[in-house]
Amino acid sequence: xKKLISLVxxxxxxxxxxxxxSNQASNQGGVSGKLVxxxxxxxxxxxxxxxADRVKQYNEANxxxxxxxxxxxTRAGAGSGYIDKLNAAITSxxxxxxFTLDGPDVAAYVESGIVGELDGHMSxxxxxxxxxxxxxxxxxxxxxxxxxxxxxxxxxxxxxxMFNALPDDIKAMVPSSDEDWTWxxxxxxxxxxxxxAKTTSxxxxxxxxxxxxxxxxxxxxxxxxxxxxxxxxLLWANDANIVAEDGVTVDSVLNSDKTVEALTKYAQxxxxxxxxxxxxxxxxxxxxxxxxxxxxxxxxxxxxxxYPNLKFKTLRYPxxxxxxxxxxxxxxxxxxxxxxxxxxxxxxxxxxxxxxxLNSDDAHREYFKANGAIPGRVNAIDAIDTNTDNPYxxxxxxxxxxxxxxxxxxxxxxxxxxxxxxxxxxxxxLKIAQNKATDSATIQKYADDAAKKIDMEFKKxxx
Numbered sequence: 446x447k448k449l450i451s452l453v454x455x456x457x458x459x460x461x462x463x464x465x466x467s468n469q470a471s472n473q474g475g476v477s478g479k480l481v482x483x484x485x486x487x488x489x490x491x492x493x494x495x496x497a498d499r500v501k502q503y504n505e506a507n508x509x510x511x512x513x514x515x516x517x518x519t520r521a522g523a524g525s526g527y528i529d530k531l532n533a534a535i536t537s538x539x540x541x542x543x544f545t546l547d548g549p550d551v552a553a554y555v556e557s558g559i560v561g562e563l564d565g566h567m568s569x570x571x572x573x574x575x576x577x578x579x580x581x582x583x584x585x586x587x588x589x590x591x592x593x594x595x596x597x598x599x600x601x602x603x604x605x606x607m608f609n610a611l612p613d614d615i616k617a618m619v620p621s622s623d624e625d626w627t628w629x630x631x632x633x634x635x636x637x638x639x640x641x642a643k644t645t646s647x648x649x650x651x652x653x654x655x656x657x658x659x660x661x662x663x664x665x666x667x668x669x670x671x672x673x674x675x676x677x678x679l680l681w682a683n684d685a686n687i688v689a690e691d692g693v694t695v696d697s698v699l700n701s702d703k704t705v706e707a708l709t710k711y712a713q714x715x716x717x718x719x720x721x722x723x724x725x726x727x728x729x730x731x732x733x734x735x736x737x738x739x740x741x742x743x744x745x746x747x748x749x750x751x752y753p754n755l756k757f758k759t760l761r762y763p764x765x766x767x768x769x770x771x772x773x774x775x776x777x778x779x780x781x782x783x784x785x786x787x788x789x790x791x792x793x794x795x796x797x798x799x800x801x802x803l804n805s806d807d808a809h810r811e812y813f814k815a816n817g818a819i820p821g822r823v824n825a826i827d828a829i830d831t832n833t834d835n836p837y838x839x840x841x842x843x844x845x846x847x848x849x850x851x852x853x854x855x856x857x858x859x860x861x862x863x864x865x866x867x868x869x870x871x872x873x874x875l876k877i878a879q880n881k882a883t884d885s886a887t888i889q890k891y892a893d894d895a896a897k898k899i900d901m902e903f904k905k906x907x908x
Contacts, residue, residue, distance in 0.1 A: 479514045480792075480799055481541040483534075485527040485779065487519040495815035496803070503802045511795055516541070535559055540784045542796050543803075547670070548582040548777040548855065549862040551591045552692065554785075556860035556906065561785030562588045566797040574806065578776040579821040582855035591780035592804040595818035596853060598742040598845040599675060599775040601631065601763065605756035606649040607736045611641060622759055622840050623847070628679060631737075631763040632713045635720045638736045649733075656720040658730040658738040664875045672870030674775050674856065675739055676711060681854055682765040682773040683707040687869050688899075692859035693906045695899045699869065700892035707765050708877065708888050715881040723878035731755060745841045746817045759841040761848065776853035778821075819849055826850060860906050861899070868895050 482500065486492035500515045518527045527545075534540050546554060554560040563572070563583075572580065572589055576596055583591035608616065615637045620626040635656040642653045663671045673687070680686055685703035688695050698704070714721040730738035731752050738744070740759075748755050762774045781803055783796050802808065809825035812818040820826050829846045831839045859865055872895040873888075882888055 478511050480511050480543065480796060482513060482515045482781075482799075482803075483527075483531065483541045483544040484515065484517055485519075485545050486517055488517040491816040492812075492818070493517045495812055498815075499803055499808055499811065503799060510798075513799055538786070540786060542784050542787065542792070543781055543800060544784070545594075545779050546591065546782055548591060548593055548780050549670070549857070549859075549866065551583065551780065551782060552585045552858050552860045552862060554782070555585045555590050559785055560590050560782045561787065561793070562590050563592070563783065563797060563800070564589050566793055568801060571801055574822050574824060575804075576821055576823055576826075576849065576853070578772075578849075578853040578855045579780075582777045582858070583780060585858055591782045592800055593778060593780040593821040594804055594809070595778045595812055595816075596776055596821045596849050597778040598819055598848050598853065599678075599762055600740055600742075600841065600844045600848070601760040602730065602738045602740045602744070602748075602757045602841070603760065604649070604730070604733065604736050605758050606733075607638070607642075607653075608758065610645065610647040610649045611638065615641060620760060622761070622844050625761060625767070626763050627767045628710050628763045628765050632710070632720070635714065635737055639718065639720055642736070652733045653736070654729060654734040655722050655725060656736050657714060658725055658735040659714070659721050659878070660725075660739070661721075661723045661875055661878050662725060662727060664870050669867040669870040671741075672874040673866040674777075675741075676874050677856065677869075678762060678773050678775050678854070679707045679711055679765045680704050681771075682769045684766070684769070686857060688857045688859050688865055692857065693861065693903045695865070695896045695903065698896075699873075699899065700889065700896040705885055705889045705892055708873065708892065709883070709885045710765060711874075712877050712883040712888060715878055716883040719881060721878065723875060730757075742819060742845050743817070745838065745845075749835060749838050757837050757841075759837075759844045761844055762852075772852055772854035774848040774852040774854065775856075776849070777855045778818075819845060861903050864902050865899055868899050872898070 484493065484496055486496065488497065497515055500513045504512050518530050531544060540559065551560060575593065578596060579593035580589070582593055583589050603619070608619065618630065618634045618637060639656040642650050659675070660671060677687055683703050683706060685701055685707055687699045689698045726734055729735045730740070731748065748757055764773060781800050783793070783800065787793060787796070806822050806824045809820040809822045810828035813820055813828040820828055826846065826849060829842050831843045831846065833839055873891050876882065876891050877888060882891065
């Protein structure tokens with residue numbers, strides 16, 4: 446993903462040589478009369494299957510309209526396989542009618558003219574059916590471009606067997622699943638658990654390594670977005686961010702006093718005897734090696750389906766500032782967008798109609814049942830089932846449901862988001878952990894250096 450911007454800009458030059466009137470971008474579907482969809486989900490994955498089922502339903506319900514063909518391009522690593530093929534299609538002016546993009550990446554493609562706006566083409570009121578986080582994610586410069594087919598969430602999970610072994614005074618530090626708590630309280634709990642783990646012989650701690658799993662090993666492997674997605678919310682709840690609302694200003698934002706204050710508190714996890722490790726074992730929490738975990742919503746189905754002996758409890762994502770009452774929990778996910786190079790109004794109308802079919806309330810309910818995908822539409826959130834026979838599943842989804850309805854915030858909208866995310870994750874979040882940098886002066890330098898790098902890259906976006 447790290448070469449996304451340059452590839453897209455190259456694509457724009459290639460398409461400009463073809464000429465606006467040729468509209469070769471619709472050749473994928475134009476010759477046969479079909480509309481073509483590309484998704485990043487493999488055909489045998491629950492996500493790929495749910496889209497195939499939805500498309501089949503559309504074709505059966507609309508036999509007299511252009512039929513829809515879906516193509517699944519499996520993501521490789523951090524998603525490069527799909528993105529590489531998409532960028533190749535852009536450079537050859539052979540973009541599908543509809544394709545999927547990770548929400549924060551939409552702005553880069555909009556900036557390059559690859560993605561077309563949806564305002565004026567949707568059914569009346571359709572956009573308003575999305576959650577606010579989905580609307581914000583898909584809106585660039587006041588125009589709507591992306592229909593998020595799912596939302597997402599992050600919570601804190603803890604090992605119940607380890608918890609049961611703790612003394613009562615440490616147990617009392619754990620909030621209930623319907624209570625807010627702060628990052629300071631999270632770190633204090635982790636410290637107490639770590640101190641206890643070093644002295645106990647309880648079997649629940651026999652494989653213990655560190656107090657907290659942060660999945661930071663994903664970042665060097667190319668999963669930059671996980672680091673930004675998991676930890677930018679610490680800034681949000683401290684009235685800070687990684688980029689200004691204009692999407693291109695980072696100086697005095699990413700390296701502001703409030704940002705550094707939040708990052709310094711994050712760094713407490715690496716102070717003294719570290720409570721987390723940048724090179725932790727993969728799936729450390731899943732396998733009983735950590736007591737606490739910052740867990741993406743996709744962890745829950747993994748716990749339930751693949752680690753049946755793991756007893757886990759779920760808590761809300763902690764606030765950096767306990768008094769903060771705005772949106773702050775991690776949110777956003779992949780979305781459907783349309784080919785912005787298509788000029789034919791009738792084809793655009795047909796395309797958006799299919800996109801609405803893929804993103805109706807019923808579709809989002811189907812996606813949750815098929816893939817555990819958090820609905821991105823207000824009226825579909827009721828599909829989240831918190832009354833199963835698994836109490837761990839139920840508690841986790843009650844927490845996630847609360848957050849999607851009350852506290853979820855979309856990630857920043859920026860034409861240079863891929864570079865922004867990579868630099869913040871590698872040069873700030875990971876660097877703090879690897880170097881166990883805990884003093885504000887060092888962290889300020891990391892933030893200043895990152896802001897300088899990003900600012901240089903972002904010069905091309907400034908009008």
